[in-house]
Amino acid sequence: SIAWLILGAYVVIRTVVFLLHSLSRKYNSSLDNFLTFSIWGGVALQIFGVLPKCVEFMQTTKIPLGSTNATVWSVFLSGFSIALALFIAKWIGQFFEKWINSLPTMESNVRVVIIRVVKVVLVTIAILIGLASVGIDITVLGVFGGAIGVGLGFGLQKIASNYVSGFIILLDKSIKIGDLVNVSGVEGIVTDIKTRYTAVKAYDGSVTIIPNENFVTSSVRNTSYLLGPGRATVMMSVDYSADIDEVIELMTDIVRKQPRVLINPAPYTILTNFGADGIELTSYFWVPDPEKGTATLRSNIGRAMFREFNKRKINIPFQQRDLHIISMPEVICKVENDVPAPSKSEAKAGT
Known part of the structure; x- marks a missing residue:
C-alpha cells in the first residue's frame, strides 16, 4: 500500500507540473517546488498516520462566518474547489485560444473579442461551480454584484469606460492590431489591444500605453484603415x-x-x-x-x-535679403585744438 501511495503521488506531481508548464509561458520553479513539497508532505503524513488526525481536527474546528459556523475543513475544501475549477477553466481557455488563433479566415479583432468573452464566461462558471460544490448558496452573490455595480457607477467610471471602449473598438473594427495610428499626439503601430488600454509602438521602439477611451472619444488618424495606396x-x-x-x-x-x-x-x-x-x-x-x-x-x-x-548646376536658394540705404545722417568730427600736449612722464608711461 505504501508503494502504491508513493507511485500515485509521483504520477500526480508529474501530471500537475506538466499541466502548469503547458499553461504558463514562463517557467515558475517556486510554484513547482511548493506543489511538490505539499504532495510529498501529505504522503508522508499519510504513511505515518498523521494525516487522518489532521483532517479530523479540521473537521471539528469551527470558524464563525456570519450566522453559520464553518469548519476549517470546509473552508479548505472551498478554496481547493475554486482553485481547481479556475485551473481547469484556464486550461480550457488556453486550448480554445490556440484553436481560435489557428483559424486563418477570422479577423484579429474578432479573435480577441471571442477569446476574452469565452475566458470571462469560463472563469465565472468555474467560480460558481466551486462555490456550489461546497454547499454555498450562489444567490447571495446578487448583493455582491449590486455592490460592484454601484462601485462601477461612482469610483470606477474611467475603468468601466475603458473596458467598454476596448470592446467597442474591437467590434466596430476602427482600430486593428498592426494599424498605423496617430492619437493624442502619439504616432505608431498598434501592437496589442487590452481590456483597459491599447499599446502603440513608436518608430523609435518605445511603447505608449493609451487608454481605450481616447480611441472612442477623440479623433484618431488611422493610416491603415482603408487598404490601398x-x-x-x-x-x-x-x-x-x-x-x-x-x-x-x-x-x-x-x-x-x-x-x-x-x-x-x-x-x-x-x-x-x-x-x-x-x-x-x-x-x-x-x-x-x-x-x-x-x-x-x-x-x-x-x-x-x-x-x-x-x-546640373541648379542652385538651391538660401535665405537672403537686399538692404537699400536711402540716406545717411551727416557726421561732423570736431577736433579740439586746445588739448594740452602730454608731459614726458605721461608719454613715457603711454598715457
Missing part, C-alpha cells in the same frame, strides 16, 4: 534663374525611379509658389503600403534630387 509629397526650392521646365521633368523622373513609387497613378511635379528666396516645386507620388511609413522614401528622393541639382 497612399499619397506622399517632396518639396524643393530652386533659384529664379533655373529652367523650371527642366527642373520639373528632372524631379518627376527621380521620383519615378524609386522602387516603392507606383507608376499608376503616375507621379507628377507642379510649381507650388513663388517664394521670397526661390521658386517652390512639389512632387506628388503614391505608394502601395503607406502603413510602412514614407519617411525613408522621402529622404531618398530628396537626396537624389540634391545630387542631381549639384551635377
Whole structure:
C-alpha cells in the first residue's frame, strides 16, 4: 500500500507540473517546488498516520462566518474547489485560444473579442461551480454584484469606460492590431489591444500605453484603415534663374525611379509658389503600403534630387535679403585744438 501511495503521488506531481508548464509561458520553479513539497508532505503524513488526525481536527474546528459556523475543513475544501475549477477553466481557455488563433479566415479583432468573452464566461462558471460544490448558496452573490455595480457607477467610471471602449473598438473594427495610428499626439503601430488600454509602438521602439477611451472619444488618424495606396509629397526650392521646365521633368523622373513609387497613378511635379528666396516645386507620388511609413522614401528622393541639382548646376536658394540705404545722417568730427600736449612722464608711461 505504501508503494502504491508513493507511485500515485509521483504520477500526480508529474501530471500537475506538466499541466502548469503547458499553461504558463514562463517557467515558475517556486510554484513547482511548493506543489511538490505539499504532495510529498501529505504522503508522508499519510504513511505515518498523521494525516487522518489532521483532517479530523479540521473537521471539528469551527470558524464563525456570519450566522453559520464553518469548519476549517470546509473552508479548505472551498478554496481547493475554486482553485481547481479556475485551473481547469484556464486550461480550457488556453486550448480554445490556440484553436481560435489557428483559424486563418477570422479577423484579429474578432479573435480577441471571442477569446476574452469565452475566458470571462469560463472563469465565472468555474467560480460558481466551486462555490456550489461546497454547499454555498450562489444567490447571495446578487448583493455582491449590486455592490460592484454601484462601485462601477461612482469610483470606477474611467475603468468601466475603458473596458467598454476596448470592446467597442474591437467590434466596430476602427482600430486593428498592426494599424498605423496617430492619437493624442502619439504616432505608431498598434501592437496589442487590452481590456483597459491599447499599446502603440513608436518608430523609435518605445511603447505608449493609451487608454481605450481616447480611441472612442477623440479623433484618431488611422493610416491603415482603408487598404490601398497612399499619397506622399517632396518639396524643393530652386533659384529664379533655373529652367523650371527642366527642373520639373528632372524631379518627376527621380521620383519615378524609386522602387516603392507606383507608376499608376503616375507621379507628377507642379510649381507650388513663388517664394521670397526661390521658386517652390512639389512632387506628388503614391505608394502601395503607406502603413510602412514614407519617411525613408522621402529622404531618398530628396537626396537624389540634391545630387542631381549639384551635377546640373541648379542652385538651391538660401535665405537672403537686399538692404537699400536711402540716406545717411551727416557726421561732423570736431577736433579740439586746445588739448594740452602730454608731459614726458605721461608719454613715457603711454598715457
